[in-house]
Amino acid sequence: MWLLVVLAVFSIPFGFFADRFNRITIIVIGVACWSVATLVSGLASTFIFLLFARAAVGLGEAAYAPAAQSMISGAFPQEDRARAQAIFAAGMLLGGVGGQAVGGIVGQHYGWQYALFLVGLLGILPGIAVFSLQEPARGPRSDVVPFWRLLSVPAFVAMIAAGTCITFASVSLLFWGVDFAVSYKEFSQSQASVDLSLIALIASVLGVLVGGYVADSLQKRFSYGRLLAIGVAFLIAAPFLFVAIQSDEQWIVLAGMSIAGFFMSWYHGPVTAVIHDMMPRRAHATSIGVYMFVTQLLGGWGPHLLGRISDFHDLQFSLQIAVGVMICGALLMFLVIYFIRRDGIRHPVLESFHAEPGD
Numbered sequence: 001m002w003l004l005v006v007l008a009v010f011s012i013p014f015g016f017f018a019d020r021f022n023r024i025t026i027i028v029i030g031v032a033c034w035s036v037a038t039l040v041s042g043l044a045s046t047f048i049f050l051l052f053a054r055a056a057v058g059l060g061e062a063a064y065a066p067a068a069q070s071m072i073s074g075a076f077p078q079e080d081r082a083r084a085q086a087i088f089a090a091g092m093l094l095g096g097v098g099g100q101a102v103g104g105i106v107g108q109h110y111g112w113q114y115a116l117f118l119v120g121l122l123g124i125l126p127g128i129a130v131f132s133l134q135e136p137a138r139g140p141r142s143d144v145v146p147f148w149r150l151l152s153v154p155a156f157v158a159m160i161a162a163g164t165c166i167t168f169a170s171v172s173l174l175f176w177g178v179d180f181a182v183s184y185k186e187f188s189q190s191q192a193s194v195d196l197s198l199i200a201l202i203a204s205v206l207g208v209l210v211g212g213y214v215a216d217s218l219q220k221r222f223s224y225g226r227l228l229a230i231g232v233a234f235l236i237a238a239p240f241l242f243v244a245i246q247s248d249e250q251w252i253v254l255a256g257m258s259i260a261g262f263f264m265s266w267y268h269g270p271v272t273a274v275i276h277d278m279m280p281r282r283a284h285a286t287s288i289g290v291y292m293f294v295t296q297l298l299g300g301w302g303p304h305l306l307g308r309i310s311d312f313h314d315l316q317f318s319l320q321i322a323v324g325v326m327i328c329g330a331l332l333m334f335l336v337i338y339f340i341r342r343d344g345i346r347h348p349v350l351e352s353f354h355a356e357p358g359d
Helices: 002-020 023-041 047-075 078-110 112-132 154-184 189-219 225-246 250-278 281-299 302-312 315-343 348-353
Strands: none
Touching: 002 023, 002 047, 002 281, 023 047, 023 112, 047 078, 047 250, 047 281, 078 189, 078 250, 154 189, 154 225, 154 250, 154 281, 154 302, 154 315, 189 225, 189 250, 225 250, 225 315, 250 281, 302 315
């Protein structure tokens, strides 16, 4: 939880810096920060020490994500943004699972401290490689946009509300999934951990790549095509989640989770592409920082809140609430579509900040 709080709080300032200064430097700072924080975590001798070290990992991600996504959108044509961002998201998913696998193997044989040492050292190598990249072109620094001006765009505010609901539901389902399978579906602990992890990996990677392709294809036909892909995908996922939560058959639980995870992952590439479509180039990182701040800070409370609710009712009921919140997020995406159809993909309040065509 502390990692999410730190990630949220520092997303705005690092997004602010990335739109005003060299993004490669910001990315290197982010990678170095979370690598060093991971290394230092292996030296922790008290819980407080470990807590602060792990929270610092969130600081690194807050520096890295807005700047990296801004560079990706600047390096690819606007019509390919969702696919480019989807590949980036797929890489993060694979890296996360790979880190857990390597850490688990090393930790089992040599101890958890050595697992953190190894993962931290491996993180330094990509940071060095970033120095070989070139900064994509963007407008002059005088064209940066104050973050409070971004909040005067109704479509952006509605998108933040949708993302908060989606984050709330997604984080809650991931957090409580294994406990739910063990307590309510008669999975063993190891079976639930392995099966749900494999499903999450395969379905998420396939989903994020397919979602990026579908979103860009729809965007060629409609000015809100990427939003349509996100909203419809979550509405398709919802009934499969309900079936998985309600069923007593393990294969139905796994199948429902797999199909739902596939469609829920469509979100990752298009959401960044849509935000960048709305914003001038000198606001790409700031807008992502603001989006991450609200969605992570508020949506990240999902597991805690649903855990409280399960104390009074049960976990099955809590996860049904999570799916309901996810549906609200999907419907809010259609509100974003309404605002874009009314105001255009570029709201007039930001038009003077668009220094170049297509930015």
